[in-house]
Amino acid sequence: MNHRTSVAVALHRVTAGYGPRTVLREIDASVPARRVTALVGPNGSGKSTLLGVVSGVHAPVSGTVERFHRERPALVVQRSAVPDTLPVTVRETVAMGRWAHRGLWRRLTADDRAVVATCMARLDIADLADRPLGALSGGQRQRALLAQGLAQQSDLLLLDEPTTGLDTAAQRAILDVLADLRAEGVTVVFATHDAEAARWADHRLHLRDGRLAIGTGPEPTAAPSGSTAG
């Protein structure tokens, strides 16, 4: 099997943290290309930090990150990380996904606007386009943030708890979008506490105490043990 085509990102003995605090310890892991990977583990186990390392926004203290994807990764943060008071509409929020292509100060082109419209339609939020982001329900906001990630048109999409707090139908709708993206050749990694969403993924990475056990097994338990069924 050709490593370059089967792996999107490979981590080699990656240690990372915040100042003196080590959060991830000597992580060896691969993110399979064109598959959906779930990142599971208890609160504070380092899932968001690992997403940051995979995306390149968080530099490891030691170890290396090998990249085989083509585009700049799209990182979608937890919806709780976005302040309610942010004075932007849904359309503007999704349009921020074009900044990497367009630059912060350049006007959006017709193509950019078409991408924004398509991504809102895909997440079924076109009718919310002119609403302030802060006026949305949790599930609607989650979809707006995911639409922003899609608007980046990356081949590596990293999502921090995209289904947390959503009802079953809303969770299903998001997983369906992720399945479509996979079929289009996008590599997806999402952090989750949701056992069903993790089971649905093609591949799981279990974090515990800053260490990782890689798994493709049938399920994570409600309290992941750090090891995994194979």
Ligand SMILES: Nc1ncnc2c1ncn2[C@@H]1O[C@H](COP(=O)(O)OP(=O)(O)OP(=O)(O)O)[C@@H](O)[C@H]1O
């Ligand atoms: N900016 C920061 N500065 C210092 N410590 C941080 C920072 N961000 C996270 N941490 C710490 O790093 C550890 C891992 O946090 P991280 O957010 O990566 O975990 P997580 O698994 O995503 O948690 P959760 O499931 O609660 O979202 C925690 O102990 C957290 O307190």
